[in-house]
Amino acid sequence: MTLAEMLDKLERGRIGHAEAMRWLGVDSYTALVEIVHANGRQMPGHRAGPVTAETRALLRSVTKPLAGPGPRSPG
Amino acid sequence: MAVARSLIRSGPGGSDATAGPDERRQMARRSVDVAVILPDASPVITLARLGRLDLFETFIAPIRIVDQVEYEITKPANDPDGKISAWLARMANRVSIVETLVGFGFRTKLERGEAPKGGNLGEIAVDEYATQLALAASPTFVPLVLFEDPDVLETRIARLPRVHLLNTAAWIRALADEGIITDGQTLLNDINAGRKSPMIPIERPGRTRRVQSKWLRKPSNDAG
Numbered sequence: 701m702t703l704a705e706m707l708d709k710l711e712r713g714r715i716g717h718a719e720a721m722r723w724l725g726v727d728s729y730t731a732l733v734e735i736v737h738a739n740g741r742q743m744p745g746h747r748a749g750p751v752t753a754e755t756r757a758l759l760r761s762v763t764k765p766l767a768g769p770g771p772r773s774p775g
Numbered sequence: 776m777a778v779a780r781s782l783i784r785s786g787p788g789g790s791d792a793t794a795g796p797d798e799r800r801q802m803a804r805r806s807v808d809v810a811v812i813l814p815d816a817s818p819v820i821t822l823a824r825l826g827r828l829d830l831f832e833t834f835i836a837p838i839r840i841v842d843q844v845e846y847e848i849t850k851p852a853n854d855p856d857g858k859i860s861a862w863l864a865r866m867a868n869r870v871s872i873v874e875t876l877v878g879f880g881f882r883t884k885l886e887r888g889e890a891p892k893g894g895n896l897g898e899i900a901v902d903e904y905a906t907q908l909a910l911a912a913s914p915t916f917v918p919l920v921l922f923e924d925p926d927v928l929e930t931r932i933a934r935l936p937r938v939h940l941l942n943t944a945a946w947i948r949a950l951a952d953e954g955i956i957t958d959g960q961t962l963l964n965d966i967n968a969g970r971k972s973p974m975i976p977i978e979r980p981g982r983t984r985r986v987q988s989k990w991l992r993k994p995s996n997d998a999g
C-alpha cells in the first residue's frame with residue numbers, strides 16, 4: 701500500500717487511526733493529523749476550520765463584491 | 776518595480792466589520808502594497824472549467840502571473856475553448872504577465888521550432904520571480920499567493936516576507952464569509968465533485984515581526 705492509498709483509505713474511513721499510525725510508524729495522533737494535512741487530506745469526520753480573521757481582513761481590503769450572484773461572465 | 780497600492784483600513788480590535796460610521800471615519804488609513812500572485816495554473820484552470828473566472832474580478836489589487844504559468848494556462852490542453860485567453864484579454868491591465876528568463880528561453884526555443892518540454896518550468900519561473908521580489912520588493916509589499924498545488928508551500932515564493940498564502944478553497948470560503956460572493960458553498964461542491972478527494976482549505980496568513988498582520992494593527996496617530 702502506498703502513502704497515497706493509505707491516506708485515501710483513512711480519509712474514507714476504511715482504515716482506522718491506529719492502523720494508519722502503525723503504517724506510518726508514528727506514535728501520536730497529532731503526528732498523524734499533521735501528515736494527513738500536509739498531504740492535502742483531511743481526517744475522517746473532521747471539518748475544515750473557518751478561515752482566519754487575517755485572511756478575511758486582507759480580502760476585505762483588496763476585493764469588491766461581484767455585481768450579481770452566480771456566473772456573470774462567459775469565462 | 777511598479778506596485779499598485781491598496782488602502783487598508785485598520786480599526787480597533789483588528790476589524791472594521793463591527794465599527795459604526797463615526798468610528799470608521801476616525802480609523803487610521805494605512806497604505807500597504809498588495810498584489811495577488813498566481814504561481815500555479817490550477818486556480819485558473821479549476822475556475823475556468825466551472826465558468827467562474829469572474830471570481831478574479833472581485834480583486835481590486837493587481838494580479839500577477841509569470842509568463843511560463845500564462846503559457847500553461849492558455850495552452851490548448853488546458854484552455855480548449857479559449858475561455859482563459861478571453862478572460863486574460865478581458866482583464867486587460869488588471870492582470871500583469873511577469874516576464875522571466877525561464878519563460879523567455881522557453882518561448883525562444885518554441886520560436887526556433889524546437890519542442891522544449893515544459894515540465895516544471897512554471898515552478899522554476901515562479902522561483903525566479905520570487906527571487907526578484909525577495910531582493911527588490913518594497914518593505915510594505917504583501918504578496919497574496921493564490922494556489923492549489925500543495926507543492927507551492929515548499930517553494931521560495933511561500934517563504935517571502937509577509938506572504939499570505941491561500942488556496943482556492945480557502946479563498947472561496949473567505950469570499951463567501953465576507954459576503955463578496957453568495958454561492959461559495961455551491962462553488963466548493965462543484966469543485967469537489969470533479970476531484971477524488973475534497974479540496975482542503977489551506978491558508979497561511981502573512982506575519983512578520985516587521986509588518987505583523989498590518990491590516991489588523993491598531994491605529995496609531997500617524998497619517999498612515
